[in-house]
Amino acid sequence: MKVLRRFVYKGKDDVQMYECSLDRMKDKISTFSKFGDAGHGGITRYSLSPEAIMARNEFIKRMKAIGAEIEIDDVANIYATLPGTDPDAKRIVMASHCDSVKNGGNYDGILGVMSAMEVLETVHEKNIPHKHPLTAMIWTNEEGSLYPPAMMCSGIVCYDYLPEDIRCKFKYEDMMNSKSILDNTSTFGEALDKSGFKGDKKYRLSPDRYMYMFETHIEQGPILEDAGNDIGVVDCVLGMFNYRLKFYGQTTHAGTFPMPKRRDAFFAASQALCYLHEEIDKLGYSDLVYTTGEVVCHPCVHTCVPDFFDFSFDSRHEDPKVLEKVLAIVKSCEEKTWAGCTCKVEKAWNRDTVYWDKKLVSYVKTSAEECGIKHQYIHSGAGHDAQFAAYMLPTTMIFVQSKDGLSHCEPEYSSPEHCTEGATVMLNAVLKADND
Known part of the structure; x- marks a missing residue:
């Protein structure tokens, strides 16, 4: 870590920069990695599970130790707030999540929580003056790993501000009835009632009480590492679509x-998938990504020719016109016969590109420059709670370099130095925002 000093930036008045604690960050990483330790270097920490509750209690304990006020809303989002000098000023919130995917890593989501904690701890330790109350926040059930969908509680809280095609997926009653993927009987609402973390709706994030939101996160990709940069100044979350391609054939022995007489739906799907790769790659967009991640095969018996095969198709890019070209290729699969089988293309869902607030993005970039930390602009290909919050409040994100670009797996790693740099950049960006 670089030692930050008071210095002149671009001929302006002296700029006071503050540095977060590497030792405290190491301690937080070590401590939170124990909650849900799967024994292989990573964690399984489903939302509202005993492991997640341990992480939540640790967060509350540490925040109370610096005098932060704790509030919990009706869907278990936790808010820890240090008061500012202006009792009427709106809050600046720094938020992320503490739940994980199954056999996930020690940084996705929780780094944003630890970074928010570190900002508040540094402000407290160094008695840094600030006008606005500063809040560290834990979102509930971002991953949706046990109770789908992902970003559940940010969807509930931001419901009134979301576009209609997104909003309809996050009705409070439907979310409370979301069933566990493990037993398909217990629900999120039941887990919420049992957790001890069901608070009051009046504490929800809202424009009436909050002014800005920041989220620090690991990159989850290799772009920063490949470029030799430590911090990503995130400008948007990429637009995307998800479709299902379903192939219908005939089961035989x-x-x-x-x-020659077979209508093998699995073989048909493989032909179509090769076609998609060939035609989409011809478009020539190096920053376009697409994935087939989930398949269904019927009857899925080794002595039977499949009569049905279904695969997901996920594509992401900033420009909606590029996605339109990709979608046209996907939909063209319906017009063809594949190994004697028919194809039906069905939309699952989509989202537009969500751009972060330009002023807050500039605060992040300027803070990285003033701290002497190598950085670059970057897009987020993954979804985050911040993208829903952005419909409600001016919002931005900060990325920290991910080793080998790995995430959602146990080898996921970001060095304590990079994690501390991410918190340091957020701290100084938040202090710039505090002057607004």
């Missing part, structure tokens, strides 16, 4: 039916 695997050993008795002649090959």
